[in-house]
Amino acid sequence: MSDAPLVLRSTRVSTPEGTRAATVAVDDGRITDVLPYEAYDRYASAPPDSARLADLGDDVLLPGLVDTHVHVNDPGRTEWEGFYTATRAAAAGGITTLLDMPLNSLPPTTDVANLRVKQDVARGKAHIDTGFWGGAIPGNAGELRALHAAGVYGFKCFLSPSGVDEFPQLDPDGLETALTEIAAFDGLLIVHAEDPDQLAAAPQRTGGRYADFLASRPRDAETDAITRLVDLAAKLDARVHILHLSAADALPLIASAQREGVRVTAETCPHFLTLTAEEVPDGATEFKCCPPIRERENQDALWQGLADGTISCVVSDHSPCTVDLKTPDFSSAWGGISSLQLGLPAVWTEARRRGHSLDDVARWMSAGPAALAGLGTKGAIAPGRDADFAVLAPEETFTVDAAELHHRNQVTAYAGRTLHGVVRSSWLRGLQITDHGQLLRKTGRLIERTTP
Numbered sequence: 001m002s003d004a005p006l007v008l009r010s011t012r013v014s015t016p017e018g019t020r021a022a023t024v025a026v027d028d029g030r031i032t033d034v035l036p037y038e039a040y041d042r043y044a045s046a047p048p049d050s051a052r053l054a055d056l057g058d059d060v061l062l063p064g065l066v067d068t069h070v071h072v073n074d075p076g077r078t079e080w081e082g083f084y085t086a087t088r089a090a091a092a093g094g095i096t097t098l099l100d101m102p103l104n105s106l107p108p109t110t111d112v113a114n115l116r117v118k119q120d121v122a123r124g125k126a127h128i129d130t131g132f133w134g135g136a137i138p139g140n141a142g143e144l145r146a147l148h149a150a151g152v153y154g155f156k157c158f159l160s161p162s163g164v165d166e167f168p169q170l171d172p173d174g175l176e177t178a179l180t181e182i183a184a185f186d187g188l189l190i191v192h193a194e195d196p197d198q199l200a201a202a203p204q205r206t207g208g209r210y211a212d213f214l215a216s217r218p219r220d221a222e223t224d225a226i227t228r229l230v231d232l233a234a235k236l237d238a239r240v241h242i243l244h245l246s247a248a249d250a251l252p253l254i255a256s257a258q259r260e261g262v263r264v265t266a267e268t269c270p271h272f273l274t275l276t277a278e279e280v281p282d283g284a285t286e287f288k289c290c291p292p293i294r295e296r297e298n299q300d301a302l303w304q305g306l307a308d309g310t311i312s313c314v315v316s317d318h319s320p321c322t323v324d325l326k327t328p329d330f331s332s333a334w335g336g337i338s339s340l341q342l343g344l345p346a347v348w349t350e351a352r353r354r355g356h357s358l359d360d361v362a363r364w365m366s367a368g369p370a371a372l373a374g375l376g377t378k379g380a381i382a383p384g385r386d387a388d389f390a391v392l393a394p395e396e397t398f399t400v401d402a403a404e405l406h407h408r409n410q411v412t413a414y415a416g417r418t419l420h421g422v423v424r425s426s427w428l429r430g431l432q433i434t435d436h437g438q439l440l441r442k443t444g445r446l447i448e449r450t451t452p
Contacts, residue, residue: 009040010056026387029429064096064388066369069315076106087127089406093341094390102135103167126444151448154188183238193225208283213330219247242266246291248301267313285333313368345421387430
């Protein structure tokens with residue numbers, strides 16, 4: 001038994017083999033051993049010099065969550081969020097690693113110079129480990145290889161308007177050009193998949209009726225775009241990932257493509273799994289996102305897609321804005337759900353009701369996103385992995401008070417909801433960084449994709 005500087009134990013430790021009582025030994029920020037529960041007593045009886053011992057009782061020790069879909073909006077729209085506030089909220093919610101999306105910041109992350117601007121802004125502000133996606137837009141195919149070499153984890157594109165002028169969509173020819181280039185170095189393209197023609201043909205009405213907004217973003221817009229994307233990925237043998245899947249109608253074609261060896265993966269988001277169109281009040285644009293929150297029966301099918309593995313990740317798509325941009329008109333309000341701090345309890349609340357375990361949640365919210373991004377040292381409580389943890393009291397409940405959240409603008413679709421799962425603490429590389437939602441230290445690093 002090594003002289004580990006940090007030893008934690010719990011009656012419930014979520015490991016890749018399942019939850020069990022265990023002792024976890026940590027040295028130099030990495031997990032060195034996952035030992036029997038009783039091993040902790042031997043450490044406690046003769047602790048090494050400077051040893052730290054943490055007996056977590058019956059609280060669940062989870063791997064730190066990995067959120068690969070966060071809009072930090074910094075620099076340029078820092079009044080919407082920012083690296084300091086976003087990573088603070090993430091840490092309070094059990095997230096220990098996030099990847100920042102390339103748009104809604106100024107400049108967008110579409111070339112190496114812009115990446116360096118963003119990294120310079122983020123440096124010193126990150127409470128958790130923070131990496132970056134690049135962007136694929138019209139005319140920048142020649143920048144993608146250099147961005148890949150500079151350490152971005154992949155490239156995001158839109159197939160329909162993004163909502164900001166500086167990040168235009170790719171048309172079919174532009175998509176093929178970008179994906180051909182990305183496939184040449186076996187990079188990853190992550191895609192906002194809604195078909196612009198379907199959106200243009202849908203009824204567009206102003207006002208506060210949620211039903212009108214839902215009709216403006218039909219399910220066929222997702223399925224048509226995903227069909228085109230999957231066909232192109234098969235043709236080019238390219239890696240593609242479908243962002244924020246909302247329309248469950250697309251699940252059969254994704255599953256079929258996966259069986260046929262097409263390298264396609266998919267994610268969904270807490271709001272699609274926990275909120276339904278039937279419950280969205282008219283005028284409540286804190287619920288607006290694109291693609292939209294859909295009906296209850298669609299939600300049931302998304303959960304089935306998680307259960308059978310067609311969907312491999314649950315990530316926030318945290319896309320905040322200032323309060324004034326959430327006007328009561330669904331046609332003009334900014335579209336985005338703020339949920340960084342609440343994703344784990346929101347998903348766990350619904351997962352437990354449906355008979356899923358915390359091991360399932362850890363797979364969807366930690367291991368899956370880590371695998372997507374190639375974060376080989378994240379995503380599991382296992383020897384050799386980073387000692388990143390979330391400590392959860394899964395039976396405890398709390399009622400969401402937007403004023404107590406750590407992201408910059410206290411707007412959230414979860415306000416007033418009672419959720420199961422209180423995050424007791426978060427740990428990053430063996431250091432406790434939060435205690436009951438309060439930040440203890442800021443030790444996050446800027447991380448980059450590395451070639452094995």
